Amino acid sequence: MLYIISIVILLIILFYSLKKKNTFKTKILQNVIIPNHWHQLLSKNVLFYKKLSVKEQKLFCKKMFYFLQEKNIVAVHFELKELDTLLIAASAVIPIFRFDNFNYFNLQTVLIYPDYFDEDLQFDKSLKHRNIGGLVGTGRFENQMILSKKALYHGFSNKTDKNNTAIHEFIHLIDKADGVIDGIPTAILEKQYIIPWLQLMRNKMEAINNDDSDIRNYGGTSEIEFLAVAGEYFFERPKLLKRKHPELFKMLEACFMK
Known part of the structure; x- marks a missing residue:
């Protein structure tokens, strides 16, 4: 009996601590003052933001502010500028903008490198095979993300492609929120959509690997990468995705547009 009472007390404490945390977050979002600039x-650099209503833009900025208060952004071998941090925060907010309380609890620090890097996380220009623009860390880099500044800026400067490295990596973190990165974002996808998502994903991957799709080839390498690549497409070129892949658009809408 005492054991049951103890469990109940612990659950009550946990409930109120989470409630207090969410209330605190809501307070921050209500009271924060966003710099006018x-x-x-x-508006100049983030098309997703530019398309929002004035009210939504204010909320977007508040969520960015909260992200920047909660997470560390560290530049490696260059001086961090404000736009660097704003683009990273925008990349984080875009996939979860329609969610009230989603927090990247599995991220503490974003390391931003000046250039693309290799598998050993080296970015010296003399090295070959520097083709990685971003990754979600594991092992000693657990709870960290590594981004290339060049890849970050390219993702927002090219408004006609379907790629955005930073958004891609934040989608991996959303996928990882249920404890495993497997291409099934159960943290944001309702249970009734999981089997249809798996079937659709495999069909689309098959089309990619048969060179019969405009979704980039990297999406055909694994379920993990398909989710992130398709998510990039969804946020970068939503109208084109809806026209060319209406079923996939609807499924991603069910994921990200709650």
């Missing part, structure tokens, strides 16, 4: 920078 953010609007100009985001």
Whole structure:
């Protein structure tokens, strides 16, 4: 009996601590003062933000502010500029903008490198095979993300492609929120959609690997990468995705547009 009472007490404490945390977050979002120049920078560089209503833009900025308060952004071998941090925060907010309380609890630090890097995380220009623009860390880099500054800026400067490295990596973190990166984002996808998602994903991957799709080839390498690549497409070129892949668009809408 005492054991049951102890469990109940612990559950009550956990409930109120989580409630208090969410209330604190809501308070931050309500009371924060956003620098006026953010609007100009985001309107110029982030198409997703530019398309939002004025009310939504204010909420977007508040969520960015909260992200920047909670996470560390560290530049490696270069001086960090404000736009660097804003683009990283925007990349984090875009996939979860429609969610009230989603927090990247599995991320503490974003390391931003000046250039693309190799598998050993080296970015010296004399090295070959520097083709990685971003990754979600494991092992000693657990709870860290590594991004290339060049890849970060390319993702927002090219408004006609379907690629955005930073958004891609944050989608991996969303996928990982249930404890494993497997291409099935159960943290945001309702149970009734899981089997249809698996079937659709495999069909689309087969089309990619048969060179019969405009979804980039990297999406055909694994379920993990398909989710992130398709997510990039969804946020970068939503109208094109809806026209060319209506079923996939609807499924991703069910994931990200709650």
